[in-house]
Amino acid sequence: MSGQSAIDLLAMHPALLSAGQLETREHRGVQATGVRGLDRLIGGGWPRGVLSELTGPRSSGRTAVLQASLATAIARGETVALIDPAGAFDPRTAVRAGIPLERLLWVRGGSRALAATELLMNAGGFGLVVLDLDETPVRAPTAAWVRLKQVAERQGTALLLIAARRAQGVGGGVVITLHRSGAQFQDTSPLPAAPAALRVLGTRAVLERMRGQTGNDNAPATLELQHDLAS
Amino acid sequence: MGSLLRIACIHAPELALQAVLRRSPEHRGDAVGLASGPGGRANIIACTQAAARLGIRKRMTVAQAQAVAGPQQHKMRVVLANPVDTAAAAAALADVAYGFAPQIESEHDGARVFLAVHDLGHLYPLGERAVAQAVAAHAERVGLRVRVGIASSKGAARTAARTAGLDEIAVIPPGDEARFLAPVPIRLGLEGATMERGVRPARTDAQVAAVADSLDSWGVKTLGQLANLPVDEATLRLGPIGAWLHRLGSGHDTETFVPQLPPSALEESLDLDYEIQELDPLAFVLRGLLDRAMARLQVRGLACAGLSLKLALSPRGIDTREVPLGAPTRESGALLQHVRLDLSRCPPESPVVGATVIMCPARVRAAQMDLWRPAGPAPEKLIATIARLQALVGVDNVGAPALVDTFAEEAVAMRPYTAAPPIVIAPEASTPAPTRLGFRRFRPPAPVDVIFDRDGPSALRAPALALRIMVAAGPYRSEGQWWQGDGFSRDYWDVQASDGAVYRMHQNRNNGSWYLDGYYD
Numbered sequence: 125m126s127g128q129s130a131i132d133l134l135a136m137h138p139a140l141l142s143a144g145q146l147e148t149r150e151h152r153g154v155q156a157t158g159v160r161g162l163d164r165l166i167g168g169g170w171p172r173g174v175l176s177e178l179t180g181p182r183s184s185g186r187t188a189v190l191q192a193s194l195a196t197a198i199a200r201g202e203t204v205a206l207i208d209p210a211g212a213f214d215p216r217t218a219v220r221a222g223i224p225l226e227r228l229l230w231v232r233g234g235s236r237a238l239a240a241t242e243l244l245m246n247a248g249g250f251g252l253v254v255l256d257l258d259e260t261p262v263r264a265p266t267a268a269w270v271r272l273k274q275v276a277e278r279q280g281t282a283l284l285l286i287a288a289r290r291a292q293g294v295g296g297g298v299v300i301t302l303h304r305s306g307a308q309f310q311d312t313s314p315l316p317a318a319p320a321a322l323r324v325l326g327t328r329a330v331l332e333r334m335r336g337q338t339g340n341d342n343a344p345a346t347l348e349l350q351h352d353l354a355s
Numbered sequence: 356m357g358s359l360l361r362i363a364c365i366h367a368p369e370l371a372l373q374a375v376l377r378r379s380p381e382h383r384g385d386a387v388g389l390a391s392g393p394g395g396r397a398n399i400i401a402c403t404q405a406a407a408r409l410g411i412r413k414r415m416t417v418a419q420a421q422a423v424a425g426p427q428q429h430k431m432r433v434v435l436a437n438p439v440d441t442a443a444a445a446a447a448l449a450d451v452a453y454g455f456a457p458q459i460e461s462e463h464d465g466a467r468v469f470l471a472v473h474d475l476g477h478l479y480p481l482g483e484r485a486v487a488q489a490v491a492a493h494a495e496r497v498g499l500r501v502r503v504g505i506a507s508s509k510g511a512a513r514t515a516a517r518t519a520g521l522d523e524i525a526v527i528p529p530g531d532e533a534r535f536l537a538p539v540p541i542r543l544g545l546e547g548a549t550m551e552r553g554v555r556p557a558r559t560d561a562q563v564a565a566v567a568d569s570l571d572s573w574g575v576k577t578l579g580q581l582a583n584l585p586v587d588e589a590t591l592r593l594g595p596i597g598a599w600l601h602r603l604g605s606g607h608d609t610e611t612f613v614p615q616l617p618p619s620a621l622e623e624s625l626d627l628d629y630e631i632q633e634l635d636p637l638a639f640v641l642r643g644l645l646d647r648a649m650a651r652l653q654v655r656g657l658a659c660a661g662l663s664l665k666l667a668l669s670p671r672g673i674d675t676r677e678v679p680l681g682a683p684t685r686e687s688g689a690l691l692q693h694v695r696l697d698l699s700r701c702p703p704e705s706p707v708v709g710a711t712v713i714m715c716p717a718r719v720r721a722a723q724m725d726l727w728r729p730a731g732p733a734p735e736k737l738i739a740t741i742a743r744l745q746a747l748v749g750v751d752n753v754g755a756p757a758l759v760d761t762f763a764e765e766a767v768a769m770r771p772y773t774a775a776p777p778i779v780i781a782p783e784a785s786t787p788a789p790t791r792l793g794f795r796r797f798r799p800p801a802p803v804d805v806i807f808d809r810d811g812p813s814a815l816r817a818p819a820l821a822l823r824i825m826v827a828a829g830p831y832r833s834e835g836q837w838w839q840g841d842g843f844s845r846d847y848w849d850v851q852a853s854d855g856a857v858y859r860m861h862q863n864r865n866n867g868s869w870y871l872d873g874y875y876d
Binding site for chain 1: 767
């Protein structure tokens, strides 16, 4: 293949990378999740410059991972943002998870969540941007996801999409599925009439995809999410 | 460039016409004649080169100009001189000068500006011509075409600017004033005579014209010819003007440079011939004002730290408003977003027939970046982005979350988000902590029907949800706000439902209704 035709090919297929770009991409680093087992599973954290996904049913621990990731990124001095179409963010549990609220840019995106995410990321300088779709139905063309992926790559931002199920198929980053593994309730007082309280939620993280590879040999990570009884 | 005083004169010829074209840049290449007033009897006081090619000249009446243009009359556009535009253009010219010097002097209704340039050598090592070129380029950025003259005295600089050649720049080397000014016509040199301030009272145009006529009748046509005459004789016959003109021609004029400080605010105004009722056309008009004002700030290396808007309303009244800005910005797009948001929140009560934008300039300080921490978004860009996000999803939906001092656990507030300085990581923050359970809240809480047996809730049903309750923990009573009259009393339950999720719900003890607050996650 001549040099000219190689350039043409790259221009026609933006998903293709030159060897130089590949090296840059590998060295962009990761944004730690703050959950030790999960960090081990995905090689240190959410990769920068790509779109990663965290999926799972209700009470599978997505919010816990989301809050831990935001808290860790802020502690490292990163600028972070949460796009939250449903407005489901709970500041009380976020504070207990270690998030300084004044350092979190919270966007209740409504129906314009994807547009808001793209606009935000185009500003550049964000270390971690979380698009928390949860169960919000989003009907977006593939082109919208591709644009998000490209802007994440251009800005070097770790973009994390949280949803009940896979919301897009453009790939590129880590895909984690969380599975519930049970809840533990515990009596809070020796008195027989005292109410029980939720103590622990167990969850299992399965790595579905990482950096374009599927079917890896990593064992699922088992996570234990503790309930702060002060709530 | 040494320590010798060197003065630059920036001259904007036909400032009134340039002011109109600055407001409507789409007509720059058109044949435009500037009329002194409405009607066919008004005089053309300035015209563009395209108009001159049609045969239109100054001092023609509008009717004469239209007759001269003949069949090409449709190409000609006659516009009225607007003092508001002219004042804004003069202020813009002053801003160009303030971009190079902290103090300037303005004359001839703002069409000429003087500034000292002898200390710019370290910024422009290529010389004074480079300074003049930079000044002209800055003027172009605010929509003005200027001529620049640099000399060792004010009068020589003024005359140099007036006689500048094709490149509109004239630099008189130190000590070379007399040679440079020798061929300059007397009438051209006299242009500054009515402007002289400080030393003697200003002369009238009639006095100046009389002197010019006298010299003309004597056969003295140029400054050089006058400079060759004995100064005493010239003063005796022509009075103080003659002495002044002789000094100018000899290269020894002593006009004083009277510096002025920059104004504390910057204004751009626009009078409309029509009424605007809708937000979009008003935003279109304001965009031009903001662009022009921001261009003026940018040539001074400043940002906008405060924005006020004055809207002239029809039939009478003025709507004055302060547009809140998060931080100084240099993006007119971001300012427009803020203005649009403000106008959409609180629209003007009547149609708008004029607008004034007032910007408070501020110097943006460079921030010292941390070597070991990631660089966040640029503050200006962040502000612009937040403004755009607010326009996209609503003002109340963008910001930093904040806790509310209440027992109602669903309460949350939104505070303005500002890029805070990097936080210091405490040593213990790097040690791994147990992962805290999160909570995902339904806003507002979803009403549900709950079947309650003697052990507690046993099933719940909502429009899209019908679940058995496997484990229930509670009740946890919460009461508050009773001292304010809008009190609540609730019994909270944490329940694990048959779908495997752990929900939090509560019963309103005042009316017995149940609500699903969200689920642990």
